[in-house]
Amino acid sequence: MECREAAQHIPSYIDQSGGPAASALDAHLRTCDRCRGELDAYRDLQGALAALATQTIEPPAWLLPATIDAVRSRVRLRRHVAAAREVRDRLADPRVAAAGGAAILLAGLATGAVLIRGRRRRRLVSGLRTAAVHA
Amino acid sequence: MDVPTEVIERCQQGDPLAFEELIRLSQRDVYSLALRLTGNPDDAAEVAQETYLRLLRSIKSFRGEAKFSTWLYRVTSSVAITSLRKRARRRHEVPLENEEWQDWHAPASGDPGAELDRRQLAERLDSALLNLPAGYRAVVVMRDVYGFSLEEVGDQLGISEGAAKVRLHRARQKLKEMLVEEAPAQARATGPGKGPSKGEEE
Numbered sequence: 001m002e003c004r005e006a007a008q009h010i011p012s013y014i015d016q017s018g019g020p021a022a023s024a025l026d027a028h029l030r031t032c033d034r035c036r037g038e039l040d041a042y043r044d045l046q047g048a049l050a051a052l053a054t055q056t057i058e059p060p061a062w063l064l065p066a067t068i069d070a071v072r073s074r075v076r077l078r079r080h081v082a083a084a085r086e087v088r089d090r091l092a093d094p095r096v097a098a099a100g101g102a103a104i105l106l107a108g109l110a111t112g113a114v115l116i117r118g119r120r121r122r123r124l125v126s127g128l129r130t131a132a133v134h135a
Numbered sequence: 136m137d138v139p140t141e142v143i144e145r146c147q148q149g150d151p152l153a154f155e156e157l158i159r160l161s162q163r164d165v166y167s168l169a170l171r172l173t174g175n176p177d178d179a180a181e182v183a184q185e186t187y188l189r190l191l192r193s194i195k196s197f198r199g200e201a202k203f204s205t206w207l208y209r210v211t212s213s214v215a216i217t218s219l220r221k222r223a224r225r226r227h228e229v230p231l232e233n234e235e236w237q238d239w240h241a242p243a244s245g246d247p248g249a250e251l252d253r254r255q256l257a258e259r260l261d262s263a264l265l266n267l268p269a270g271y272r273a274v275v276v277m278r279d280v281y282g283f284s285l286e287e288v289g290d291q292l293g294i295s296e297g298a299a300k301v302r303l304h305r306a307r308q309k310l311k312e313m314l315v316e317e318a319p320a321q322a323r324a325t326g327p328g329k330g331p332s333k334g335e336e337e
Contacts, residue, residue, distance in 0.1 A: 011304035045311055048260055049279040052171075055257045059166035060180060067162065067184050068155050074188055075151055 001028040006035045014042045136164040136204040143203055146194050154194075158187055164204070165211050171276045172215040174265045178222065182215045189214060208281050209291075212273075216291050219269050263313040271306035278303050 001024045009021045029036050090096055138160045145153030165186055170179035189210055197206055264272050273292060277283040278299075283291075289299040 011307045012300065014307075041311060042307060045307065045314065046279055048257070049275065049310075050282070052257055052260055052280045053282070056163045056167040057170055057261070059162060059183065060176065063166065063180050063183060064159065064162055066180075067158055067187055070184050071154060071158065071187055071191060072151070074191055 001025060003028075003032060003035055006032070007038060010035065010038050010042055013039065014046055136161050136207070138203055140199075143194070143197065147197070154187075154191065157190075161204075161207060162187075165207065168208055168211050168276070168281060169215050171261065171264055171280065172212060172273055173218060173222075174269065174272060178218055179215075182211065182218050185218075186211045186214045209283075209287070212277055212281075212283070212291055216273065219273065223269070259314060260310075263310055266313065267306060267309060271302065271309060274299055274302045275306040275310065279307070 006025055006028045009025050013022065013025055029039060138157055142153050142156050142160070146157055162183060166179055166183045169182035169186070170176060173179050173182060190207070193210070197203065264276060267275070270292070274288055277288045277291065278285065285296050285299045285303070289296045292299065
């Protein structure tokens with residue numbers, strides 16, 4: 001294996017995932033100081049990248065209160081939505097629907113009864129007036 | 136990130152104060168990952184906020200099979216990748232799934248004579264990461280910085296595991312171009328054996 005080819009394989013070689021080129025690269029690395037140096041450079045880079053995870057970056061000061069506000073608003077919204085769903089589910093309950101239907105029917109009957117009674121009373125008054133005129 | 140189990144359990148029971156505590160304890164880590172993935176402070180702040188709103192819905196599904204930090208990083212990266220996709224569409228940039236960066240060349244970064252202590256290296260690495268195209272940056276940040284598996288990286292980016300692997304290797308090459316090939320100048324400035332790349336001295 002030539003250095004040019006070795007350079008193509010070194011970035012994957014540091015993962016120790018093997019592969020068909022691994023044994024040829026092993027042999028090349030045993031005899032080539034330059035490519036061993038390349039491999040060391042990639043390992044250093046990999047180590048430095050892994051160390052970055054513990055080195056955090058300071059967020060802007062406004063972000064924490066803004067995030068907490070956003071979360072509180074979302075919690076409130078979820079509560080309202082949950083309450084609205086509860087009302088909708090109650091209305092969708094067949095027993096509640098039957099009770100509502102019965103209530104509407106009773107209200108209708110009561111209104112009808114009142115109207116009929118009023119009509120009869122008006123007819124009676126009208127009849128009495130006519131009788132009085134004839135008399 | 137150190138979030139006590141008791142805080143997580145209270146969050147799962149719907150305790151809003153515990154959730155605020157969780158935000159306080161983890162926001163710095165979430166923001167750091169978001170910034171490293173998006174490369175933009177405004178986008179990172181938006182991603183951090185959206186991550187917690189998503190967490191509010193999904194925290195009950197955390198079963199403790201993985202570490203909480205690993206789980207939270209997955210949620211964060213998923214939100215960040217969605218944000219990157221939206222940004223790419225909005226600005227007509229190369230989509231994350233594409234491989235159109237073959238001819239991209241790394242800009243020169245940092246002062247080649249600077250001594251590389253750990254903090255400086257971290258800062259230069261972060262700066263180099265910000266200069267990588269989004270698709271390269273995402274794969275190297277998820278895999279090499281935060282230790283995601285290649286399968287997870289592929290899933291998040293919507294590419295195969297093999298494609299994620301190829302992209303990772305290219306991203307490492309680009310990063311090395313930006314950082315490690317400055318070693319000869321550093322070796323001259325700081326003496327032999329102090330640069331990160333011994334091979335470059337030949």
